[in-house]
Amino acid sequence: MRNRGHRSRGLVVTVVAVVAALVGGAGLTGCDAVGGDSPGPTGTTARAAKPSPRPTPAWDRTPRSLAAVGDSITRGFDACSVLTDCPEVSWATGTDAKVNSLAVRLLGATGAARHSWNYAATGSRMSDLPAQMAQAAAKKPELVTVMAGANDACRASVSAMTSVADFRTQFEDALTTLRKTLPKTQVYVSSVPDLKRLWSQGRVNKLGKQIWKLGICPSMLGDADSLSAAATLRRDTVQDRVESYNTVLEEVCAKDRRCRFDGGAVFEYRFGTEQLSHWDWFHPSKDGQARLAEMAYGVVTARTPPA
Numbered sequence: 001m002r003n004r005g006h007r008s009r010g011l012v013v014t015v016v017a018v019v020a021a022l023v024g025g026a027g028l029t030g031c032d033a034v035g036g037d038s039p040g041p042t043g044t045t046a047r048a049a050k051p052s053p054r055p056t057p058a059w060d061r062t063p064r065s066l067a068a069v070g071d072s073i074t075r076g077f078d079a080c081s082v083l084t085d086c087p088e089v090s091w092a093t094g095t096d097a098k099v100n101s102l103a104v105r106l107l108g109a110t111g112a113a114r115h116s117w118n119y120a121a122t123g124s125r126m127s128d129l130p131a132q133m134a135q136a137a138a139k140k141p142e143l144v145t146v147m148a149g150a151n152d153a154c155r156a157s158v159s160a161m162t163s164v165a166d167f168r169t170q171f172e173d174a175l176t177t178l179r180k181t182l183p184k185t186q187v188y189v190s191s192v193p194d195l196k197r198l199w200s201q202g203r204v205n206k207l208g209k210q211i212w213k214l215g216i217c218p219s220m221l222g223d224a225d226s227l228s229a230a231a232t233l234r235r236d237t238v239q240d241r242v243e244s245y246n247t248v249l250e251e252v253c254a255k256d257r258r259c260r261f262d263g264g265a266v267f268e269y270r271f272g273t274e275q276l277s278h279w280d281w282f283h284p285s286k287d288g289q290a291r292l293a294e295m296a297y298g299v300v301t302a303r304t305p306p307a
Contacts, residue, residue, distance in 0.1 A: 263306025
């Protein structure tokens with residue numbers, strides 16, 4: 001009888017200990033659920049309870065069609081003759097073999113001729129981009145290229161430049177216009193070029209400065225030889241606005257899961273005289289267009305976007 005009682009008491013103690021452990025464990029979990037200091041559960045149930053992060057769609061590095069929107073740079077303005085568009089040398093959709101445009105690099109010459117479209121317009125500003133996006137969307141391209149903003153800074157005066165807030169709203173409207181019909185189309189966004197560098201390179205050419213007087217980017221290029229405090233302040237103000245525009249392009253693009261900004265590659269590129277039009281010494285020459293195509297191709301085909 002003593003041995004049986006001893007074993008019974010031992011069994012009771014064991015059961016009580018197990019129950020206490022189970023209850024204690026449940027109690028700790030409950031405390032963590034309401035903000036206790038103990039670490040949370042790490043089992044399968046805990047992982048299932050966490051919301052799954054929204055997956056990032058894979059970037060297609062080989063799109064099969066392309067539409068371009070933007071301004072005179074994408075139209076090849078002044079690359080072939082003075083004050084004239086030359087879309088065949090456009091960095092985005094051109095057919096010129098020396099340029100080797102983004103469309104040709106991605107689609108081949110035949111594919112580029114059939115499946116790329118250029119809706120950029122010389123003189124256009126960011127406010128014109130939503131309408132261009134609507135035109136591009138009608139073609140249902142798999143990639144849309146954007147290069148806009150230079151004309152928002154290139155105004156008759158500093159005070160006439162597009163405000164940063166308006167620039168942001170207009171760019172957001174342009175992307176919204178595209179997304180209404182093409183939620184999965186990819187977008188490549190170029191930074192605005194360094195206008196002050198273009199001035200510093202082109203001002204050494206007398207012919208170019210005469211062309212500038214016809215009204216090319218007066219806020220930056222006006223009174224090109226002056227190094228007075230007022231002229232320097234004016235150019236610096238334009239440059240600051242361009243940099244702000246580029247910040248906007250980067251930030252807005254980052255909110256769109258299928259948009260890639262060039263990381264400032266175009267702004268940082270050191271255009272020299274060989275990359276500038278020999279008609280106005282401001283817009284890209286054929287060589288400059290080729291460099292733009294090369295930069296765009298690098299971003300579009302990269303496995304990861306620029307840092």
